[in-house]
Amino acid sequence: MSNNDTLKDAGLKVTHPRSEILDILQANPEMHLSADEIHNKLVDNKQSIGLATVYRVLTQLEIAGLIQKNQFSDNQSSYEIKKQHHDHLICTKCGKIIEFMNDDLEKLQEKISDKYQFRLDSHVMTLFGVCKNGSCQNE
Amino acid sequence: MSNNDTLKDAGLKVTHPRSEILDILQANPEMHLSADEIHNKLVDNKQSIGLATVYRVLTQLEIAGLIQKNQFSDNQSSYEIKKQHHDHLICTKCGKIIEFMNDDLEKLQEKISDKYQFRLDSHVMTLFGVCKNGSCQNE
DNA sequence: TTCCTTGCAAACGTTTTGCATCGGT
DNA sequence: ACCGATGCAAAACGTTTGCAAGGAA
Numbered sequence: 001m002s003n004n005d006t007l008k009d010a011g012l013k014v015t016h017p018r019s020e021i022l023d024i025l026q027a028n029p030e031m032h033l034s035a036d037e038i039h040n041k042l043v044d045n046k047q048s049i050g051l052a053t054v055y056r057v058l059t060q061l062e063i064a065g066l067i068q069k070n071q072f073s074d075n076q077s078s079y080e081i082k083k084q085h086h087d088h089l090i091c092t093k094c095g096k097i098i099e100f101m102n103d104d105l106e107k108l109q110e111k112i113s114d115k116y117q118f119r120l121d122s123h124v125m126t127l128f129g130v131c132k133n134g135s136c137q138n139e
Numbered sequence: 140m141s142n143n144d145t146l147k148d149a150g151l152k153v154t155h156p157r158s159e160i161l162d163i164l165q166a167n168p169e170m171h172l173s174a175d176e177i178h179n180k181l182v183d184n185k186q187s188i189g190l191a192t193v194y195r196v197l198t199q200l201e202i203a204g205l206i207q208k209n210q211f212s213d214n215q216s217s218y219e220i221k222k223q224h225h226d227h228l229i230c231t232k233c234g235k236i237i238e239f240m241n242d243d244l245e246k247l248q249e250k251i252s253d254k255y256q257f258r259l260d261s262h263v264m265t266l267f268g269v270c271k272n273g274s275c276q277n278e
Numbered sequence: 279t280t281c282c283t284t285g286c287a288a289a290c291g292t293t294t295t296g297c298a299t300c301g302g303t
Numbered sequence: 304a305c306c307g308a309t310g311c312a313a314a315a316c317g318t319t320t321g322c323a324a325g326g327a328a
Contacts, residue, residue: 013327015283035318050285055318057283071212073263075293076317089255098255105247109266112244116228116237118268124212125264127248129257152302154308174293189310194293196308214318215292 010064017049021057025067025081032070032078032097072126087125094138096131149203156188160196164206164220171209171217171236211265226264233277235270 003022004014012018024041025033033041039054058079061067070078072090087105089098105125113120130136142161143153151157163180164172172180178193197218200206209217211229226244228237244264252259269275 013282053284071210073210089252089257091257092260100251100255102247102251105251108241108244108247112239112241113228113266113268116239117271117274118228118230118266119271120266120268121231123264123266125262127252127257127259127262129252129259132256132258135256152307192309
């Protein structure tokens with residue numbers, strides 16, 4: 001399915017900015033891009049799209065459930081194309097972000113929520129550390 | 140030990156703003172206050188301390204390991220006096236924040252970090268949900 | 279043609295900084 | 304008296320909004 005069909009299915013009119021931005025996130029499924037970085041990529045691609053539009057579109061895509069917004073520890077949000085649920089492991093030295101999924105973790109969260117009489121809706125789980133065994137790109 | 144001694148031990152000169160701000164956080168160990176809320180409390184207490192100073196002091200206290208900075212999902216950080224390690228459960232309806240500690244969770248995080256060859260330094264784990272059984276203050 | 283969408287610039291709220299003054303030690 | 308700490312105002316930062324012009328259906 002093309003990104004344009006994806007947009008239509010989400011009830012969003014197919015416009016140039018929406019299509020371009022979704023393309024970028026789709027083409028970089030492993031990346032966690034800030035609004036500014038996305039805007040820069042658009043500029044690189046000779047697209048004249050305003051930063052305000054990038055923010056507006058990202059918000060719409062997030063509401064439509066097509067992308068996921070992450071607020072890691074910096075003061076800038078990052079966006080990624082929506083995949084299966086996962087959490088993040090971040091190397092504080094080289095910035096590498098690893099996505100992982102752990103069923104035991106999900107179950108444990110439910111158990112904890114039950115204990116405190118909460119109905120769990122979502123969670124944020126981010127592990128901060130440093131790559132071991134020389135795999136760090138900033139050693 | 141008085142807060143002034145705590146400041147001295149941390150290598151920080153004992154000043155009026157530092158003492159006052161530490162007092163507020165100490166007096167409200169269960170609260171998660173923003174810089175602005177702390178500033179308001181100071182004003183309420185007839186203390187004339189600038190907001191910029193509140194930010195500066197909070198940063199210093201955090202570096203000294205006396206307080207903990209939290210960045211939940213809003214665009215405002217909150218601070219709490221440093222206690223034993225814990226994670227948070229937040230009601231998205233009434234804003235209630237519950238602190239919890241779960242050993243299985245800590246162990247699981249280590250296990251996951253090992254799997255991806257990371258040396259785990261810290262983590263953020265926040266569960267978002269809604270209070271059940273009529274305990275929600277905003278039902 | 280109809281609205282929704284966009285670009286631009288200006289506003290916004292939080293946080294940081296420059297600088298002259300103040301205050302602990 | 305020293306040098307760090309503070310208050311104030313202004314800047315910086317990421318993000319949002321108002322508005323007139325543009326574009327998809």
